[in-house]
Amino acid sequence: MRVLVVDDSRVMRQIVIRTLRQAGYDWWEISEAADGRAAYEAVLADPPALVLSDWNMPEMTGMELLQSLRAANVDVPFAFVTSEGSAEMRAQAEAAGALFLIAKPFTADVFRETIDPYLE
Amino acid sequence: MSEDMATPFDPGEWTDAADPVEAIASEVFAAMVDGEPGHLQPRSGPAPEPDDGLYAWVDVHGATRRRVLLTTERETATALTRALLGLSPDDTVDDDDIADAFGEVANVVGGNVKALVPDPGDLTLPEVAPTRPPAAAGLLHAVPFDWRGRPLVVSLWALP
Numbered sequence: 001m002r003v004l005v006v007d008d009s010r011v012m013r014q015i016v017i018r019t020l021r022q023a024g025y026d027w028w029e030i031s032e033a034a035d036g037r038a039a040y041e042a043v044l045a046d047p048p049a050l051v052l053s054d055w056n057m058p059e060m061t062g063m064e065l066l067q068s069l070r071a072a073n074v075d076v077p078f079a080f081v082t083s084e085g086s087a088e089m090r091a092q093a094e095a096a097g098a099l100f101l102i103a104k105p106f107t108a109d110v111f112r113e114t115i116d117p118y119l120e
Numbered sequence: 121m122s123e124d125m126a127t128p129f130d131p132g133e134w135t136d137a138a139d140p141v142e143a144i145a146s147e148v149f150a151a152m153v154d155g156e157p158g159h160l161q162p163r164s165g166p167a168p169e170p171d172d173g174l175y176a177w178v179d180v181h182g183a184t185r186r187r188v189l190l191t192t193e194r195e196t197a198t199a200l201t202r203a204l205l206g207l208s209p210d211d212t213v214d215d216d217d218i219a220d221a222f223g224e225v226a227n228v229v230g231g232n233v234k235a236l237v238p239d240p241g242d243l244t245l246p247e248v249a250p251t252r253p254p255a256a257a258g259l260l261h262a263v264p265f266d267w268r269g270r271p272l273v274v275s276l277w278a279l280p
Binding site for chain 2: 008009010011012014015018056057058082083084085086103104105106107
C-alpha cells in the first residue's frame with residue numbers, strides 16, 4: 001500500500017512515519033512531500049492509496065490540497081494529521097471529504113485506532 | 121484586568137483547577153518528544169533568561185492577536201531535536217533541523233492552546249530565532265518547566 005505523507009516540517013514527517021511503523025504499518029510504502037503543491041503534483045502523477053497531510057503549510061495548505069484534488073476529480077483517500085483538532089476543523093475536514101483528522105500530538109495507539117477501521 | 125485581556129487566551133477565563141498550558145505541554149512532550157510522561161516537570165521558580173537562547177513561536181490572528189512562545193537554551197533545543205528524531209546524544213544535528221524541530225514543538229503546543237478558545241482565527245507557521253521576537257505587547261501567562269533538568273518556558277502573549 002503506497003501512502004503519501006505531506007508536511008512542511010521534515011522532522012514532523014519523520015515522526016509521522018516512525019509512528020506509523022510503531023503502529024504496525026511497516027508494510028506501507030511511504031513517500032513524502034514538503035507542501036501541498038508538491039503533494040498535488042505527486043498525487044496527479046501517481047495516485048497513492050492514502051494521503052496523510054498536515055493542514056497548515058506554505059505554498060498550498062492541506063485543505064487547499066484536498067479541495068484541488070477533488071476539483072480535479074481525483075478521489076484519493078485523504079486524511080489530516082495536524083496540530084489543531086478543534087470540532088470546527090474536524091467538521092471542515094469531513095465536509096471537504098477527508099476520512100479522518102488526527103491531532104498532534106499523537107501516539108501509535110491513536111494511529112492504529114483511527115486508521116485500522118479504514119483498512120478493513 | 122483590562123478588558124482586552126478578557127478575551128481568548130486569557131488565563132483568567134480558564135476555569136479548571138489544572139493549568140491547561142501545563143497539561144498541553146506535558147502531553148506534547150510525553151507523546152511526541154519522550155515517548156513517556158514525566159520528563160517535563162513544572163519548575164518551582166521562574167526560569168533564568170537563557171545565555172544562548174532559542175525562541176520558537178506561533179501567532180493566532182483572530183479577533184484578538186495572541187502569541188504562544190517557547191524559550192530555552194540552544195543546547196536544550198538541540199537535545200530536543202535529537203529526542204524528536206530518535207537520535208543518540210552523540211549524533212549531529214544541524215541548525216535547520218533544530219529550527220524545524222523546536223518550531224514544530226511550538227506549533228503543536230500552539231495548535232492545542234488555540235483549540236482551548238472559541239473562534240480564535242488562523243494559526244501562523246512557526247518561527248524560530250536566537251532573540252526574543254519583537255512586537256509582543258504583554259505577557260498573559262508563563263509556565264516555567266524543566267525538561268530533563270533543563271529550563272524551558274511556555275508563555276502566552278498579547279500582540280498589538
